[in-house]
Amino acid sequence: MTDLRAGSAHDANEPITGRVRVWDPLVRIFHWSLVVAFAIAWLTAEETQALHELAGYAVAGLVGFRVIWGFVGGHYARFAQFVKGPGATLAYLGDIVRGGERRYLGHNPAGAMMTLALLATLAGTAFTGWLMAEPERVAMLPDMPRIVAPTWADDDGDEYRNGGDFEAGGPLKDVHETLANLMLLLAALHVGGVALASVRHHENLVRAMVTGDKRPPEPGDIA
Numbered sequence: 001m002t003d004l005r006a007g008s009a010h011d012a013n014e015p016i017t018g019r020v021r022v023w024d025p026l027v028r029i030f031h032w033s034l035v036v037a038f039a040i041a042w043l044t045a046e047e048t049q050a051l052h053e054l055a056g057y058a059v060a061g062l063v064g065f066r067v068i069w070g071f072v073g074g075h076y077a078r079f080a081q082f083v084k085g086p087g088a089t090l091a092y093l094g095d096i097v098r099g100g101e102r103r104y105l106g107h108n109p110a111g112a113m114m115t116l117a118l119l120a121t122l123a124g125t126a127f128t129g130w131l132m133a134e135p136e137r138v139a140m141l142p143d144m145p146r147i148v149a150p151t152w153a154d155d156d157g158d159e160y161r162n163g164g165d166f167e168a169g170g171p172l173k174d175v176h177e178t179l180a181n182l183m184l185l186l187a188a189l190h191v192g193g194v195a196l197a198s199v200r201h202h203e204n205l206v207r208a209m210v211t212g213d214k215r216p217p218e219p220g221d222i223a
């Protein structure tokens with residue numbers, strides 16, 4: 001019988017269980033650590049600044065790891081395996097509406113696009129948080145490309161020192177908050193997409209993100 005396991009952590013002596021390894025251990029640890037760190041960052045915003053920043057840095061570190069892992073990780077963790085163009089994503093969304101979308105073992109094109117959107121938005125949220133946490137960091141902004149500078153030029157002055165202390169605020173805080181709110185929207189859509197795919201393909205994708213394993217591909221599925 002052929003060994004169906006395709007992830008990076010395969011032990012050749014392991015018995016074949018009729019499941020296919022899709023998410024390698026580091027992707028799974030990454031995912032659930034990210035959910036926890038993001039939840040802490042969200043819940044501590046404006047409450048406990050030190051914990052908020054710590055959780056935000058944890059998010060940034062996890063995203064950094066995932067970008068590297070997207071090039072060197074297990075088969076299904078690699079960007080080259082799952083990233084598709086906008087055309088393929090729109091076509092897949094059309095298939096979902098018509099009810100004929102195919103099952104993918106790794107990320108489907110919509111899930112792949114969502115993965116990139118989540119990673120980029122998280123990076124942007126953490127970066128703007130880092131920038132506004134210290135005034136010296138903000139001082140770097142004028143040296144940044146013009147695409148960033150106009151946002152800053154539009155400030156109303158409330159980001160400047162207040163009695164000697166830096167008071168975070170102004171347009172950067174608005175950008176940080178908007179990105180954090182966008183993250184909530186994306187996370188909700190993400191969980192909705194996971195639930196939809198789980199129902200449509202009769203498989204518990206949340207459990208797959210815990211165990212790493214999925215049902216082997218059937219005819220018509222994309223492995």
Ligand code: HEM
Binds near residue numbers: 038187
């Ligand atoms: C508790 C709610 C959540 C559940 C049940 C959940 C579940 C999942 C599942 C099942 C996948 C794999 C999807 C697939 O099979 O294609 C996945 C992927 C992913 N999720 Fe979540 N998720 C949750 C919350 C979040 C949140 C809050 C974030 C961001 C902060 C997030 C970020 C991601 C990312 C980046 C991936 C891509 C994984 C990778 O390729 O490394 N998830 N999630």
Ligand code: HEM
Binds near residue numbers: 041056176177183
């Ligand atoms: C990616 C994870 C993060 C999320 C989801 C997040 C979310 C938020 C939210 C929702 C707010 C409240 C904005 C408002 O209504 O005033 C906030 C404020 C703030 N965040 Fe973050 N943040 C993250 C990362 C960071 C990081 C890495 C830092 C700094 C190292 C940071 C520093 C701050 C600061 C200084 C404020 C303003 C607090 C105040 O003046 O009330 N954040 N963040």
